[in-house]
Amino acid sequence: MSAIVMPSARSRAHLNATGLHLSRGGRPVLTGVDLIVSPGDRLGVAGENGRGKTTLLQVLAGTLTPDSGTVHRAGTLGVADQEMPVSADGTVGDLIDVELAQVRAVLRAFESAALDLVEERPGAGEAYAEALAAAESIGAWEADHRVDVSLAALSAVGDRSVPLAELSVGQRYRIRLACLLGAGHDLLLLDEPTNHLDAGGLDHLTAALRAHPGGVVLVSHDRALLSDVATAVLDLDPTSDGRPRTYGGGYAGYQEGRRAERERWETAYRDQQLEHRRLAQDLSAARNRLSTGWRPDKGTGKHTRATRAPALVRAVHRRQEELDAHLVDVPEPPLRFQPPRLDAPAGVTLLRADGVTVRGRFDAPQSVLLRAGDRLVVTGPNGSGKSSLLHVLAGRLAPDSGAVQGRRGARVGLLAQESPPPSRRRAFEVYEAAVGRLVSSGELGEPAPVGLGEPAAVGLGRLGLLPSEALHRPVAELSVGQRRRLDLALLLASRPQVVLLDEPTNHLSMVLMEELTQALATMGAAVVLATHDRRLLRDTESWPRLRL
Missing domain, CATH: 3.40.50.300 (P-loop containing nucleotide triphosphate hydrolases)
Known part of the structure; x- marks a missing residue:
């Protein structure tokens, strides 16, 4: 240096x-x-x-x-x-x-x-x-x-x-x-x-x-x-x-401080929401008592009715004032990445490539064996064939020599380096269509009952990758980073047992990359990662390496 x-x-x-x-x-x-x-x-x-x-x-x-x-x-x-x-x-x-x-x-x-x-x-x-x-x-x-x-x-x-x-x-x-x-x-x-x-x-x-x-x-x-x-x-x-x-405290201090700040924010927001709901329930109960609870038993005198009703009215007014006075002044916290659980059958080979080459991309034969929980980092200079190898493993590119075999029914998902051309369909519609194709093809079992439109947006929103307003915007109007997040959501929708990630840090924020890195460490699926990102290479330094 x-x-x-x-x-x-x-x-x-x-x-x-x-x-x-x-x-x-x-x-x-x-x-x-x-x-x-x-x-x-x-x-x-x-x-x-x-x-x-x-x-x-x-x-x-x-x-x-x-x-x-x-x-x-x-x-x-x-x-x-x-x-x-x-x-x-x-x-x-x-x-x-x-x-x-x-x-x-x-x-x-x-x-x-x-x-x-x-x-x-x-x-x-x-x-x-x-x-x-x-x-x-x-x-x-x-x-x-x-x-x-x-x-x-x-x-x-x-x-x-x-x-x-x-x-x-x-x-x-x-x-x-x-x-x-x-x-x-x-x-x-x-x-x-x-x-x-x-x-x-x-x-x-x-x-x-x-x-x-x-x-x-x-x-x-x-x-x-x-x-x-x-x-x-x-x-x-x-x-x-x-x-x-x-x-x-440098970048480490930033990570820790931001994490603590986020936890305080989420706690304060949750507490305010809970208190607001409690006050709303108290008001509803007071109104119910006003409409029904103040009526005395049959035969009770008019004096009892006359003295009980004002007290119930005052209780309603007091509950309304308490609700109006309770301001939810803590804004909703930012999204937090919530990936689904990705598992694979233990002890069986999910994907195997033997002596594969792609002419003009990587000429030296490469072999890869992936079981549940396996990890692999593919490295090498630009033009060495990292992306081509991942496309071969994903079945999107036929090798010129060698063979690729996948376990019957094993689901393989690829996050490509660049997003596909954006459409005018809204983000949640793209997600809904992808899930529909996976179900109709038999790659996924029937998901939990989901209607059209809004429920699909809820399912996509639950991943914590896109804010609510972005879910309903045409993909062509999303930023490059938001389209990259949608790509990740579509990958996760297939519940892959083999996860292939080609330069995943491209266009993704530092915070999301930290959350994604943590998720990768606990996935039961096999994961193959191609990257130049120095921090990601450090975070995965214990993973086996394949250098092209």
Whole structure:
């Protein structure tokens, strides 16, 4: 793992944001964000797609003005956002010069101060000392060397004369990232910096951020990077009071804090719902007594009737007031993934592949034997045939040699790497149709009585993968992440005994991936997983490996 030698820690690096609020199109994007970043702090920013992570970085960088709140920065600032600062008709050298503009300015100021000192101009000594301190504080003389080190480590083009138009988007981003890592900025604001990086580049980025003496704000869905780098995590996902939470203790502290926060939220919501139902039942009982219970037995005098009725009326009014006064002010908690139980017959072979090959995908024969509870991780570089092997095991791709045999009646489910083309049917209708096909084909026994429409939506909603409003929207109008969640729901609907997952972290949130990983650990079904995700590989490090 390579690292960049950086200047000593700079106490001037500081970022403070208070009460940030911002809405777009009438929809709140940022709601009461507070944060402080000091030297040595590396703040991860987490949240589902659309929660305002990129917007927050733009506000912190000063390129977007919030509706309310303040941002104070001290020190130099380096930003890796989704826009490139140099047009495609520039060169690699132009991009490097733009990103190292602060370094160039500091060196020019030092040269000017040195010339004044040689000419013995008044005040030249003090000015020289200040210019020298400024240059040393950012390691200005070593900046280009640090950039070159990062360019090599990130597999980026280092020839300054190469036109940017000849480079891929990934190459341009890697060049810009190398400049940011080498420039010696006091503060770094990084938006998904792991995009376009290979394993070596990821190692270099991790080492560089851990060694950075200033402050870092890091937006990323890469759980491994956050786990390795973040000292605290700001969570922009909804909370019980609508305000973001910052968790100390790095990514592990974020996981534990979020789990505890969710449990408190669910408990408070459940308690309020139970109390509201109790008060409603008390009101109903009081009304029943008013309509029937106050009537005395036959022969009772009018005086008894006259004295009992007002008391019952007052009781109804009191119960109504108690119900009206009881506000359910805790919002409904977010969904929690609730997978069905997936089991398979113990001790029998569910699926077997012997010496299979697919020409042009993977030419070396591969063999796989899967029984109930078996686990397997398929690894290898892009293009090595991981997806093709899973499609062969799923029966969707015929091998050019070798054979695949499945136990009679064994159900095999595949979560492919990309979702199929979206239809205009609503999500619950797609789910209902899939279950209907499984039942009519005999792959599944008749499920619990389910009517048309709403009951199917209830069954899909019970998985905790899609919010209620998304269940009734056309699939074509769902986000990429929501369509991926529907794919997972359709896989689970078949109650597979062999579960094949091809890059399951694609487009799924960090929270759902944590919940899915926990579910995989307890499934009775056999599970085969193909992934590049470093955190998922760590979480499944005890599983057998098949490297292609």
